Structures are given as structure tokens and as C-alpha cells.
Amino acid sequence: MTNLPDGFFVKSIRSANLDVLAGGLEIAGQSPAPLEILVSPNAGEVTGTVLDKAQKPAIQATVVLVPEDKARREKPQYYRTATTTLAGTFTFKDVVPGEYRVYAWEDVEYGAWMDPDFLKPVESRGEKASAAESARLSVQVNLISADAR
Numbered sequence: 001m002t003n004l005p006d007g008f009f010v011k012s013i014r015s016a017n018l019d020v021l022a023g024g025l026e027i028a029g030q031s032p033a034p035l036e037i038l039v040s041p042n043a044g045e046v047t048g049t050v051l052d053k054a055q056k057p058a059i060q061a062t063v064v065l066v067p068e069d070k071a072r073r074e075k076p077q078y079y080r081t082a083t084t085t086l087a088g089t090f091t092f093k094d095v096v097p098g099e100y101r102v103y104a105w106e107d108v109e110y111g112a113w114m115d116p117d118f119l120k121p122v123e124s125r126g127e128k129a130s131a132a133e134s135a136r137l138s139v140q141v142n143l144i145s146a147d148a149r
Contacts, residue, residue, distance in 0.1 A: 004039065009096045011040040022071065044095035044131035046080075048139040050088050050104040057088025058143040061104045064113045065092045066126065068099035073114070081110075097133050101126030107146040 004010070013021040016033035025032060046065060050058040065080040072078040080092035084104070103113065103126045112118045127139045 004094070006093060007043050008039055008041050009043040009094055011038045013037050040133065042133035043093070044097060044133065044135040044137065046092040046095055046100070046102065046129050046131060046137045046139065048090055048102065048127075048137075048141055050084050050090065050141045050143050052106075052143045053145065057086075058084055058104060058106070059086055059088060060084060061088070061106060061143055062108050063090045063092075063102065063104045063141065065095065065100050065102055065129065066113055066119070068101060072098065073116070076114070079114070095131045095135075097131050097135070100129045100131060102129050102139050102141050103144065104141045105144045105146075108144075 010021065012019070014036045015025060018025075020035065025035075048063075050061045050063060052058045061084045063082045063084060067073055067078040069078075078096060078098070080095060082090040082092060084090050090104075101123075103119075103122065122144055125142065125144055127141050129137050129139055131137060
């Protein structure tokens with residue numbers, strides 16, 4: 001589901017007591033059981049600042065919220081991306097509750113963060129963010145320079 005109002009997220013999708021949100025839905029033959037979709041108005045929000053090596057705000061950095069749960073890492077809907085402002089700040093809205101890491105790159109190919117092999121060498125450089133329902137978190141992230149890879 002897309003285009004939900006700000007602050008909302010899909011909390012669950014079930015069909016005949018099966019978690020369709022996590023496992024998907026396969027339709028073969030007869031019609032599946034009705035879908036039950038639960039939408040919550042309690043999405044989280046993560047804000048923060050990115051600092052460069054000199055501990056100054058990093059401008060135009062690519063910031064990514066990456067889910068810690070391996071099952072969620074395969075699903076783009078759990079990621080959030082932003083570009084820092086002139087003050088080095090960023091905001092991720094509509095964050096689905098869960099455990100995340102926030103990374104900031106000076107230069108990165110879009111989507112590279114979904115590759116576990118790409119993330120492995122910089123995994124410790126991400127800041128932990130634990131987003132509960134309605135959580136408003138603030139984190140400070142150090143920039144991963146283009147020459148760090």
C-alpha cells in the first residue's frame with residue numbers, strides 16, 4: 001500500500017491467519033481468503049545531523065535508514081532515504097517500528113545499501129535507531145567518506 005497519509009504505516013496484512021505482509025501472498029487456483037489490512041496512525045520519525053571528519057555538518061550527504069532484521073532487509077518498503085540540508089540535518093518520516101541503523105555517505109550509488117556485501121565493511125559505522133510506535137528519535141551520524149570504501 002502506498003500514498004498513506006503522513007504518520008501512517010501498514011501494521012499487518014493477514015489472510016486466513018497467515019502473515020501476508022511478511023511472507024507474501026500466492027494465488028493459485030481458487031480465490032484466497034479475504035485480506036485483513038491494519039493501518040496504524042503511529043509511525044515513528046527519525047531525525048538527526050550528519051557530521052564530516054572535521055565534525056562540521058555534512059551538506060548533501062545521502063542518509064539511509066537500514067532495517068536490522070534480515071527479513072526486512074530484502075524489502076524496500078522498510079528503507080528510508082534522505083539528503084542532508086545545508087545544516088547537515090535529515091528527517092525520516094513514516095518509519096515502521098523496528099530496529100534500524102542510520103548510515104550517511106558522501107557518495108554512494110542509489111540502492112547499494114540493500115546489498116549485504118556492500119554494507120559489511122561499514123556496518124559498525126551506522127548509528128542504531130530503535131523506533132517504537134509514535135517514537136521521535138534523534139541521532140548523530142558520522143559521514144562515510146567516498147574514500148572509505
